[in-house]
Amino acid sequence: MANIVLNQTFSYELKIARFDIPPSAEYPIFIIGMLIYLFSIVSNLTILLLIATQKSLHKPMFYILFSLPLNDLIGITAMFPRMLIDIVTKENTVYYPTCVLQGFLLHMFGGGTLFVLAAMSFDRYLAICKPLRYHAIMSPLTVAGLLALAWGMDFAIVLVLFLLQARVRRCRSFIYNVYCSNFSLLNLSCGEDITVNNIYGLFVTAYMQIITIGVQLFSYGQILLTCVFNKQSNAKAKALNTCLAQIIVFLIYEFIAMFTILSNRFPDVPANARRAVGILIYCVVPVVNPIIYGMKTKDIRVAFLHVVRKNKSSLT
Incomplete structure (x- = not known):
């Protein structure tokens, strides 16, 4: 009964795992982490x-x-600040509502990346394969609908995931990871049957992968065919320049996600290494995304240089 009351008053304090870091390395790691975080934010x-x-x-x-950099800001901000503070303060406590919020945002980040990349690939398919109809199809209403669908599906899936988790009675108070997630919150349960949670988790993971990968395979497949049968070299260059960044970002995301899943399947992997791998997707992707889009997207490069030159001329 005490646990239930605490949960209802949002004062259920949890202990959370921490990295096993030598004292001499704590502040250097904190500084490096802050630099990574600030670079991603800027x-x-x-x-x-x-x-x-x-x-x-x-x-x-x-x-x-x-939506992509917006999503990256959500992911890295939900992960990094609290983890870095724990490294230097060594408090390693988190209140249950804060833990749920972090887990919710991190799951939103993961699904949001997949859905937004799928929407972007569909846009590139229309631009390259249906150029004459592109502006008629991609009206402001269509763009708003695509974004609402991507974010709406992501939010609904994660909301149901956490509503199912919230119904489970809790009697433990230790999070076996350096961040909160649906899985770590379920580990607080009192040995109850969580079959429904596991089935839903596996289903939505498969659903998101099948839908988003399917859309991207179709889009990029059609783009490839258009390039093969179009003799104009400028059309091929356009396809490469506009799609390469999205493909690279998607491959990086999937590689890190697969690497994380595999590391959790091998019990011989040290806990520190497993925890480090677990945070990669939340720090690597938000850092490399703006670099890739800045380098591979000509319009963004031109716009950035225009702003730099304009500011420089106004100062001289």
């Missing part, structure tokens, strides 16, 4: 501001792309 905000302020980027492709 670079993703730069992409967001460029899309918002530069008229040359006011196109359907970049309206959809706007």
Whole structure:
């Protein structure tokens, strides 16, 4: 009964695992982590501001792309600050509602990345394979609908996942990871039957992968066929420049996700290594995404250089 009351008053304090770090390495790791976090914040905000302020980027492709750095900011902010603070303070406590919020946002980040990349690949399919109908199809209403579908599906899936988790009675107070997730929250249960949770978790994971990978395979497959049968070299260059960044980001995400899953399947992997692998997807992806899009997307490069030159001329 005491646990139930605490849960109802949102004062259920949990202990959370921490990295086994030598004292001499704590502050260097904290500084490196802060630099990574700040770089991700600045670079993703730069992409967001460029899309918002530069008229040359006011196109359907970049309206959809706007969601990607926004999603990256959610993911790395939900993960990094609390973990870095725990490294130096060594408190390693988190209240249950805060833990649920972190887990919810991290799951939203994972699903959001997949759905947004799928929406972007569909946009590129229309632009390259249906160029004459592109602007008629990708109207502001269509773009808004695509974004609402991507974020709406992501939110609904994660919401149900956590509602199923919330119904489970809790009697443990230790999170066996350095961050909160649906799985770690389920481990707080009192040995209850969580078959429904496991089935739903496996189902939505498979559903998201099948839908998003299916959309991207179809889109990029059609783009490849268009390039093969189109003799114009500029069409091939356009396809490469606009799609390569999205394909690289998707492959990095899937590789890290698979690497994380495999590391959890081998009990001989040290706990520190398993925890480090677990946070890769939340720190690597938000860092490399703006770099890749900055390097591989010509319109963003041109807009960025235009802003730099404009600011430089205004100072001289």
